Amino acid sequence: MAKLTINGVSVPIDADPRTPLLWVLREHLGLTGTKFGCGAGTCGACTVHLGDQAVFACQTAIEAVGDTPVTTIEGLSAAGDHPLQRAWIAEQVPQCGYCQSGQIMRAAALLRSTPKPGRDRIIEAMAPNLCRCGTYPRIVRAIERAAKET
């Protein structure tokens, strides 16, 4: 049986190798913080980390994951207090909340590679992720806040 390393733990996976990581996370493992929005790589609701990279879980077959560790919103921080998660609360970002796991995971990958991104860099990096509720202005402010704190 294939194994994936998810949030630091090796997990046996019983699924067709072509299955998108998104369904394995959500429906096999119950890690439902990662969301399904489009299944087509156009909304970013399913954003997780593959190694250090933000990827669309809906576009990532489990056979392509191999040994690379996967991090989901549930594993971003031990106590749910990653600087971005704290900034998200301070700026009161979420409305419906459905896009927000993906937004936070994409922002976390950005801050890892670019700890002090300017506004333009933030906007460029976040462009793959849709938010229908229109929380974009707060997302930018929250990333700026987290970047300042770290």
Added chain:
Amino acid sequence: MDTAFVEPTRRDVLRSAGLLGFAVLVGGGIVVLPEPAAAQQADPVPLNAWVAVLRTGKVVIRFGSTEMGQGIGTALPMIVAEEMDADWSQVEVRQIDQGPPNVYGNPKTGGILFTAGSSSVEGYFEPLRRAGAGARRVLIHSAAAAWSVPAGEVATEPGWVVHRGSGRRMSFGEVAGLPRLVTDVPAIQEADLKPRSAYRLIGTDPGRRDIPDKTRGSAVYSIDVRLPGMLYASVLPAPVEGERPVTVDGAAAKALAGVVDVVTLSNGVAIVAERWETALAARDLVKVAWTRNSPFRTADSETDLAALVQAATDGGRDAVAWENRGDAASALSAAGDRVVSAVYTTEHTYHAQMEPLAAVAAVDEDGKGAEVWLGTQSQTLSIAAAAQALSTTPDRIRFHAMPMGGAFGRRTFFARDILRDALLLSKQLRRPVKLMWTREDDVKSGWFRPATAHQLDAVLGPGGEVKALRHRVASPSILQFAAPQRWESAAGKDLLVMEGTESSDYAIPDLLADHVLVERRSRVSAWRGIGWAPNCYARECFIDELAAAAGSDPVTIRRRLLSGSPRGLAVLDAVLAMSDFGKAPAGRAHGLSFAGYKSTRGAGVAELSLDDATGQIRVHRFWAAVDPGFAIHPKNLNAQVEGGILFGLSGLLKERISIAGGEVQQSNFHDYEPLRIHEVPEIEVRIVESGAAPSGAGEIGVPMTGAAVANAVHVLTGKRLRRMPFTPERVKAVLSS
């Protein structure tokens, strides 16, 4: 899985005791148990239908509206907590999943549990402050009895009951632990309620209760629900509304390991499997021959829009008056060729809520009852729909109204099909079923804001004042389709289409707003902003046209129109000051719009530039002034207005559903793409409190956007944008016309 998978101390192992049995599995996964698995905490002592106090001092406040992102699960309990003087840090909030509408219904939505039309605060404010005051009175009388002092000598501080004379104090929790509670207290009168000046909580920003979970991936939406033994279902929808499957070849699908069944439904074919990915794979193998005789086969958004314009502009058509002040018809005919006229159109838009529709149902052994999980804007309507699907009574439906990944009107009357299908499948297969729509299903089977055509005619007085206005809207009826029973008693008046045309803030002596009812050619529904969005767009653009015709300007004409509306004038003046209206930097222009949304007033200014070569509009800044009476939770209200503005801009700049041969032409976000982060303007919102009764803010941002943008484009180019959306190709065409 390894128990160290995710730090297990992050959450309680069981949460929400007695409400939903959410068990958090090792690894952070969540499964919803069909029966509450947790023992009750210390027994809550109910003070009335809305409030219970625990001996620990915790106060449980219930609220009737469902959460779709608007923060209502914080604002409504704040009203109760304010009046009862609860300590907010001790308050736990709980949504009502089901309960008697005569106790919990919103008086503004026909007295049922229904969250729509930005009516939650407006409708629940009075009942909830009385509930809070009533709960406080029970606490006071109970403590007074225990102390053997007159209740009149007892007061409250947040979380405490205090005897003034002796200085004795009892926490709310201690009162809850008294052997005898005095619940037969005098009814609350108007004078018993706090004046605004005494508020400690309302008007502050304690933060939304739902936000922390939404940063940790631990908020559970209906699409996230997993039950033991649950099956997964995907439904192939009929390509055109009204078509039915004639023959279904499910052999290849059924041959796939893990496929449980292929089930023919009235308007689709369900593929049910042990796993979701199997259901999706099997779906591609099912061959269906559909009927081909649906009248909707001829639906075509181009020709249907032309027919709407014809209906609006052909003066001979029957129309139902929505509002009639003075005698606009006579004024218009007397004015002859001095009448100023213009025609505006809007087209179908899709909600694009980020969570595709999903429903989970576990039907009982006898097939006559069920437990149901659904993201819905109405518990009452959904329970009724579930009961109808199973030919049973509502008391047999155990209902969980889940947080919604956006709604915007999509989940009002309109979530019933997916619920029915989930129930029928669970009943037939005798296992719990999760039915999910793909994004493609959600688009193709969408219920859209209908296209509308607006004919506006006006007569100007010698001083440039608007003497008469007729606003005629041609559109199918949303109400007729969505709520046939309500339509029967509506006398042809469709509030979902016509609200806003009454222009009640405007001093226009002769005004007629009427509706030419056109037959429905697609599934139609309310969309954030309802009728107010298209109606304010058309009227406010036209007001700018009238200003030009009268040799006046957008500000002067609106000041005059608002002369009888101090609230309207206040938001207008505020937004003019905020934006320094009319003084846009070189290459940019400002456009102004007044807008109402029911009792809430608003005004907006857009600052934009335009790429002549591509026709691309770039909105750089947007200012809004909003009067919601007063704000319960101001920062959240601000966020709602911001979200509404972006929703409106997204729709008017980019969004269009087209239909050909009865089939929706779009399928996913690549061809129906809402606004992205790089397209967002800088937004500034100011709350201008008039002190009137509080009203909603979820939609007021939308109606002001259309005309603010179109009017700015006119300032910049001299061209009117009379067809929404203002896509680059269209703008380019207008520029070269």
